[in-house]
Amino acid sequence: MREKIAIIGDRFMLPEVFREKIEEACGDNLDIRTLEAAWPDEPMEFGNAALGLDKVKEYFGDPHEVVDFIGDAEIFVTQLAPLSETMMQRLPALKLVAVSRGGPINIDMAAAKAHGITVVNVPGRNASAVAEFTIGAILAETRLIRVGHEALRKGEWRGDLYRADRTGRELNEMTVGVIGYGNIGTKVVRLLRAFGCRILVTDPYVQLSAEDRNAGVELVALDDLLSRSDVVTLHPRVTEETRGLVNKDTIARMKPGVIFVNTARGPLVDYDALYDALVSGHIGSAMLETFAVEPAPADWPLLQLPNVTLTPHIAGASVRTVTYAAEQAAEEVRRFIAGLPPVNPC
Numbered sequence: 503m504r505e506k507i508a509i510i511g512d513r514f515m516l517p518e519v520f521r522e523k524i525e526e527a528c529g530d531n532l533d534i535r536t537l538e539a540a541w542p543d544e545p546m547e548f549g550n551a552a553l554g555l556d557k558v559k560e561y562f563g564d565p566h567e568v569v570d571f572i573g574d575a576e577i578f579v580t581q582l583a584p585l586s587e588t589m590m591q592r593l594p595a596l597k598l599v600a601v602s603r604g605g606p607i608n609i610d611m612a613a614a615k616a617h618g619i620t621v622v623n624v625p626g627r628n629a630s631a632v633a634e635f636t637i638g639a640i641l642a643e644t645r646l647i648r649v650g651h652e653a654l655r656k657g658e659w660r661g662d663l664y665r666a667d668r669t670g671r672e673l674n675e676m677t678v679g680v681i682g683y684g685n686i687g688t689k690v691v692r693l694l695r696a697f698g699c700r701i702l703v704t705d706p707y708v709q710l711s712a713e714d715r716n717a718g719v720e721l722v723a724l725d726d727l728l729s730r731s732d733v734v735t736l737h738p739r740v741t742e743e744t745r746g747l748v749n750k751d752t753i754a755r756m757k758p759g760v761i762f763v764n765t766a767r768g769p770l771v772d773y774d775a776l777y778d779a780l781v782s783g784h785i786g787s788a789m790l791e792t793f794a795v796e797p798a799p800a801d802w803p804l805l806q807l808p809n810v811t812l813t814p815h816i817a818g819a820s821v822r823t824v825t826y827a828a829e830q831a832a833e834e835v836r837r838f839i840a841g842l843p844p845v846n847p848c
């Protein structure tokens with residue numbers, strides 16, 4: 503039997519890359535249809551109840567168009583398309599959904615279970631991309647790379663950037679606090695170890711690896727991390743517990759002049775409190791890659807501050823992220839067709 507597979511991608515998750523990897527893994531006796539969706543660069547919707555999508559979040563795509571495209575496919579491969587209960591009711595052939603992302607937050611998992619649909623995902627598909635980017639972000643701030651670039655563009659040469667009391671600092675004399683020790687946080691720690699800095703980690707739900715413990719990394723309480731770190735970098739997922747984790751209160755407990763880096767998610771941070779702390783100088787500088795509203799509005803005050811470096815949510819986007827995700831998804835499809843258990847069931 504020729505398995506019917508529907509792949510919805512976009513200009514990042516190129517569906518043809520996923521087709522190629524699936525054919526490499528499973529042979530080409532498959533009935534694969536692909537759609538490269540032209541999704542806009544606008545904020546992702548969060549659970550549009552009128553469209554029956556109140557149980558899913560961070561998705562793109564009209565549910566009717568997605569259902570029409572999947573049709574009689576048994577296997578659906580996607581990154582951002584939603585899948586709700588009402589959609590599943592119209593997809594009786596569907597047996598496997600491979601979600602090319604860290605958490606299947608665009609899929610109604612309870613409904614998938616009730617419909618006997620297996621959902622798999624690709625945890626950590628972009629973890630090394632985000633971890634490397636985070637190290638770059640930290641160095642951009644500690645060594646004044648962005649500030650130096652801007653100075654030169656304005657025709658300034660060195661100036662205060664060459665004053666012993668205002669110039670950059672080396673990581674090897676600093677303490678870096680890593681909040682969240684999951685797929686990305688663990689990789690950030692591993693990379694940081696090469697710099698010889700003191701590394702503090704806070705994560706209420708995990709233990710340090712033996713390797714990190716032996717390398718002198720310390721697992722500490724949040725307060726301890728905040729009061730001791732010269733750099734604080736954020737890596738939890740957004741949950742009821744972590745929403746607004748960086749707020750007026752927690753910022754006040756950070757060291758004066760601290761560097762703050764957020765490559766995780768905007769809702770983890772109270773940006774009004776962050777703005778105030780950046781203006782007062784309590785936070786020396788920040789590197790922000792994710793925002794409460796995306797894209798960040800042109801008149802957003804944080805876009806104007808001189809001590810903030812910004813990027814438009816691109817840390818996870820690397821060439822390797824796509825090929826790696828496609829290989830993982832292809833392996834799940836291969837195993838499913840062969841009747842083997844999934845590698846990463848959700």
Ligand SMILES: NC(=O)C1=CN([C@@H]2O[C@H](COP(=O)(O)OP(=O)(O)OC[C@H]3O[C@@H](n4cnc5c(N)ncnc54)[C@H](O)[C@@H]3O)[C@@H](O)[C@H]2O)C=CC1
Nearest residue numbers: 604682683684685686705707737738739765766767817818
């Ligand atoms: N900028 C970008 O392009 C990308 C950003 N991300 C974001 O990066 C973040 C981390 O992603 P992953 O490492 O894949 O997530 P993960 O789920 O592997 O790790 C999250 C960690 O946070 C920990 N945690 C939970 N509550 C905590 C708390 N109160 N304090 C400290 N730690 C807590 C968890 O125990 C877990 O170890 C997420 O917010 C994700 O959305 C992910 C990929 C790309």
Ligand SMILES: O=C(O)C(=O)COP(=O)(O)O
Nearest residue numbers: 602603604605628815818
């Ligand atoms: O932040 C991003 O761009 C992401 O890709 C998030 O990744 P995830 O949904 O955690 O796999």
